[in-house]
Amino acid sequence: MSKAKENSEKRKSETQSPEKKFSEMKNPEKKETLEKKKTVEDKKGEEPKDNSYVRLPWFGLKKLGPYLAPYKRIMISMIVLGLFGSSLDIVVPQFQSYALDNFVEKGTLEGLGIFIAIYAAVILIQTIVNTISTYQTCQIEMYVGRDMKQSSFDHLQTLSFSYFNQNSVGYVHARVMSDTDRIGSWIAWGLMDGIWNLSYLIGVVLVMFWMNARLAAFLLFLVPVTVVLASYFQKKLVRFNRTIREINSRVTGNYNEGITGAKTIKSMVIEDKMQENFEAESENMRRTSVHMAHYQALFLAVMSFAASVALALVLWKGGVITAQGVMEIGTLSVFMSYALGMIEPIQWIIRALSSLVSVQVNIERFSRLMETGTEVADSPEVIERYGDVFHPKMENWEPLHGDVEFRDVSFHYPDGEEMIFEHFNLKVPQGTNVAIVGETGAGKSTLVNLLCRFFEPTEGQILIDGRDVRERSQLWLHRNLGYVIQTPHLFSGSIAENLRYAKQDATREEMQAAMKAVAADSIPERMEHGYDSEVGEGGDLLSTGEKQLISFARAVLADPRIFVLDEATSSIDTVTEKKIQDATELLLHGRTSFIIAHRLSTIRQADVILMVEGGKVIEKGTHEQLMQKKGAYYRLYSKQYSMRMPES
Template sequence: DTDRIGTLLSWNVMEGIWYGSYLFGAAAVMLFLRPGLALYVLMLVPLTGTAAMFFQRKLTRLERSIRESNARITGNFNEGIAGAMTVKTLGIEESMDEEFLKETGEMRRQAVMNGHVKGMFLSLTSFSGFAALSLVLWQGGMLTEQGLMELGTLSVFMSYALGIMEPVRWVVKVISDVITVRVNIERLASLQETEPDVKDTPEVIEKYGDSFRPKKAAWEKVRGDVRFEDVTFRYPDGSENILEHFNLKIPAGTTVAIVGETGAGKSTLVNLACRFFEPTAGTILIDGKDYRERSQLWLHSNIGYVLQNPHLFSGSIKENIRYGRLDATDEQIEAAAKAVSADTVVEKLENGYDSDVGEGGDRLSTGEKQLISFARAVLADPAIFVLDEATSSIDTQTEQLIQNAIAHLLKGRTSFLIAHRLSTIRHADIILVVKDGKIIESGSHEDLLRKKGYYFSLYTKQFEKEASAQLLRS
């Protein structure tokens, strides 16, 4: 979209100045030489405007459909490449090919129709221009024959009339291009006008700065006290409350585990605590102060987040870990890696910490990427840790190493652990059990087992599955 808009502006501004000057100059000379004949040529302006108004709506509608089709095709194309292995294992190449051909065929049909309509528009305006020239030549010839106009004057007039056709054709072409680019402008404007769901107030920006111009001198040190006070939350596009009048006090250094089945809503609390979303009602306090009274960057700079599907950037392992703290030394990077057993990944690679991870880290397994991501978070030395199912793709041996590292590294830090495997969160200070987006139980591991409620059921089932799997392996 931006490329189309840029091309239209960069190529047409200077041409517009030249053609516009010539058009007005030639029109002035023709009106001076023979006003009556000049009107025959100048009637092209309202004709072109009328034609543009007539074709604009249809061309805009077709261009919008083409852009939407192109977006779908691009998305399907990317999905096809990313999911090539899945497509092959499912044996659905023919089905995917038919779907792709259907989408491209529809876009081709729309593009051909758009070309026909645009061709009609250009042909109509060109025909009108040459018809006006023919009328001028006919009327001018009659005036010359009757001695009312000199042949030299007619020759000069026709030269200007012919010369004016090139600017007119350019104007018609630009109108056509503007109609085409209008859809791109709409898409770009819609993106630029989209307001984020979470944003700092002008007063907060004035004191703490924004993401691009932070005023770090005004940032307070984060201890890690988190408190939910009468919090009600509903997603911006949702119709039901996920939390209602929820209260929770998390002192600094507390480890909070959030468990539940897939899709239960485990990430909602973490998203609220990290201010990826804000409460619909109520308040969340960080160190006793409403976190909306401080900048987002202040909070996010003090959070270490390890995702379930971690993302690595193209470059070396060392560069990816250094994103946790850009001024870190090589020794600090290696220490962070050793703390979470990420050095075991490095040892397997030919170039060690200088080994390239590939695009998105595609040269490493998911478990290896999680270890590198965890080392990056450790290097940042945040006050708040969030581990989103961070050990779900790590083998049992590596998991034990990382559990030992977690127990050591999370001391003195507020931490949120989200996991399916309940064996990984038995030592959490408090466990929140989530079901259908609601917190139905809370307490320590031992307390919840004694209650013999939903957590007890989850833990028992998972323990039996793990025991059966261990028995089969042995």
């Protein structure tokens, strides 16, 4: 029968930048402080330590019910086959006893042919049962893992923007991938091997007592010694395994940094420092792995010795009983086989108890993700009328015109108490081009995030076309928004595929027009496969400016009624920026737009400029009006361009 399958969870650690690491090399005190802080943070969600070794997660298993229910027939079949298979494993040694007692001792071959035929049939049935059981186990592992991944991914699509602000990509990836793999594997193989090992162990004990109670009692007296030894070594190996996973995360992190940060490393001439760090972690990995290998070797040797001693004692005691004529030689042989066969189930139970604790962590972390509620949710009435993310009712969507109003809006982030905006009011008529400027942290991005409904106002209302945005679905709003951020993101695939995320049925002519509108048509022209050229993972095959241009064209292709440009031209050279400015003036005509500007030259033609400071609009007007006031905007503009008087 197959052994219990154990999959070690691979943690993905968040890696720091080479610049940060270089700073820590120069400031060891700061590094020590950061490491202490990181140690505290890393304890969130890590596996329980050994003081929780015996805690069993039965309540956690209940949370997996919805993922197991669709496959209850397969699981029932696995249980039945497991019981039947373990029964066959108990029966097979009886053939050995029969052969010794009826053929060897009696010295006759009468009935041997029938015996061999029956024995071969039993072995064939046993093989078929094992094959089907293994196949069904793999089915459960794959199906449950797939369903959990799909369910968690779907749930992530419904979560608010704040969730992704508060949780790293590595954390979310581990929940969706590593935890689901571990849980699926543990359920499938734990069920099959658990049924087989437990039923085999119970069945063997009952059969041995039926065959000879005295020898069975003597054998069971030796079992606790094996259990104690196996438990001791298993605890040690669990600790080593946990330590190795943690070290492996650091080794992987250093390796990734060495590749992704190669340019920075070379420019800062810290190759030797990076090499020393990697070598130190690799040596630590080697040393810990060797120690674990020593314990594993010692464990196998000790268990083998203990098993040999137990078998020798059983053989001695059984020999005495056989010599007294109470038991036949064939029965003693079966006892020896059963005694040897009991070792593996006992070891499996001990391993299973230790793995239950670590799997409990996987279940709890996955459950925490699935139980995370969205902070920005449509009401049941809105969903009934407009649909949700996966089932939109577009036939009920009203056209969006573009009148925007912030009415007495106050806001603080979910994880903070300080108000970013207090009683903020602003009316933006349809077709108005609004520029938002201010120092870092003034609340510029927060303002457009509220407009996009990535966050809900703590107090007050945001109205579009005179209606509270909460009276319509988020999908309706986002379909009418063109949002271009400072850090562009492209998906793996071709240029055309990335553009079609904005409009799935876009024709080649429409894509070409959108690219031309933002002066990006030269990008596919210079590439070998044109619009079918691959952009790489995250657009890595393109420059930052090229990625920004394509993301800008993607927003244009969506033909939104409201444009939001969050420092969208900060990654583009001045020549291309001028082309986009010219195109933008045409594109934004008649559309409401909010532009957060890094370069103030890009917003001089805006209908209205908002100077934001401390969550309040301290100045409002056109470029010329604000420059004439010589207030905060004037100082910011002059500071950026190192000039005392405005250009006219």
